[in-house]
Amino acid sequence: MNTLEDIYRSSVSFAKGLGVTFKNLLRKPVTLQYPDERPVLPAGFRGIPALLTEKTTGKARCTACGICARTCPLGIIHIDSVLGPDKKRILNDYTLEAGRCMVCNLCVEACPFDSLVMAKDYELADYDPDRLVFHKDKLLQLGQPYEHGDPFYVEPAPKVAAAEAKPAGEAKPSTGGEGE
Numbered sequence: 001m002n003t004l005e006d007i008y009r010s011s012v013s014f015a016k017g018l019g020v021t022f023k024n025l026l027r028k029p030v031t032l033q034y035p036d037e038r039p040v041l042p043a044g045f046r047g048i049p050a051l052l053t054e055k056t057t058g059k060a061r062c063t064a065c066g067i068c069a070r071t072c073p074l075g076i077i078h079i080d081s082v083l084g085p086d087k088k089r090i091l092n093d094y095t096l097e098a099g100r101c102m103v104c105n106l107c108v109e110a111c112p113f114d115s116l117v118m119a120k121d122y123e124l125a126d127y128d129p130d131r132l133v134f135h136k137d138k139l140l141q142l143g144q145p146y147e148h149g150d151p152f153y154v155e156p157a158p159k160v161a162a163a164e165a166k167p168a169g170e171a172k173p174s175t176g177g178e179g180e
């Protein structure tokens, strides 16, 4: 009796397992052929803090107030500034130790002048940690696509069709960023 019961249970279990297998056989694959194919990044995706440019002056919006540097829990933002003749701070350099950033977004939230944005760049890995120390020019460059200042900006869909039209190895990335 026990043997028959065991056979019955094993058969049911086997059939259930096969059911899961066949169900997934019919599903569309979710795997992307990275890096030729890129994911559409969701709204609010955090890559790395970047500086925004003031449209009217073409310079960094940052006023060198230092609030972001004081807010960062890791102390990885460094502001280099001088006092101008009108007693306003002039930003010389803005340094971010990007390799240590935990993308918490606190610096962006703390900035009273909307000078920072979380850029969506996620391909910044480097073997040399020194190359992950980004200065003002690099951070302004990373902030260029986000001049609208919308933190919920949604990345345009990657042009997969165009990438597929090219021979393998020539496909150009459509999202993400570049390391230095």
Ligand code: SF4
Binding pocket: 049, 071, 072, 073, 074, 075, 076, 077, 096, 100, 101, 102, 103, 104, 105, 106, 107, 108
């Ligand atoms: S995102 Fe967080 S850890 Fe990174 S620089 Fe801003 S406050 Fe610091």
Ligand code: SF4
Binding pocket: 061, 062, 063, 064, 065, 066, 067, 068, 069, 079, 110, 111, 112, 113, 114, 115, 116
């Ligand atoms: S809080 Fe904003 S304005 Fe002040 S130093 Fe940081 S980025 Fe510049």
